[in-house]
Amino acid sequence: MFTGIVQGIATIAHIDTQPGLQTFGIRFPRAHLDNVTIGASVAINGTCLTVTSQQGDCLTFDAMQETLRLTTLGELKPGDEVNFERAARIGDEIGGHLLSGHIHTTAHCQAIERPENNCILQFELDDEWLRYVFPKGFIAINGASLTVGEVTSNRFNVHLIPETLRATTFSDIQIGDRVNIEIDSQTQTIVDTLARLGYDRPGS
Known part of the structure; x- marks a missing residue:
């Protein structure tokens, strides 16, 4: 499990592509490599991957074809x-909300606003998943637990503070970029339960 509190930024060092499989070599800040073991789980842009080897500050991970299909990992290149x-x-503090590291879908950034000391990102999401997104609810974008701002039509936005921009890759996001989305499991359970009882969300 993960908390959605991004611990830092890592860099893609190399990618080995084989039929149905990509192996990522990812370079991490050394301060975050204490007690890393083979088989440990690490969320990369929100996607739970398993450490397969370590060489210095570089960890390797395998991503199967289904993972590449469902996430943005297949778009990564060395240097990203x-x-x-x-x-x-x-015993860890849960500062965000509980995440599984299993990506539900992806979304494209549609608009960026940068008022003073703020950043507002707007994303477009398929109706299948937008039905689980509510104002002030939780959503995970590229592994970061964020609070939903407004939800209109087929879009939603999030408001980012300077610390979030500093600690994540969101400071470099551009319009058209695709991101990984994990919806809040509790919200999904509630919405689906109400739907089975005949209290479906209007418009869904």
């Missing part, structure tokens, strides 16, 4: 930066 979070441990 990614958000990372190591798996939560019992």
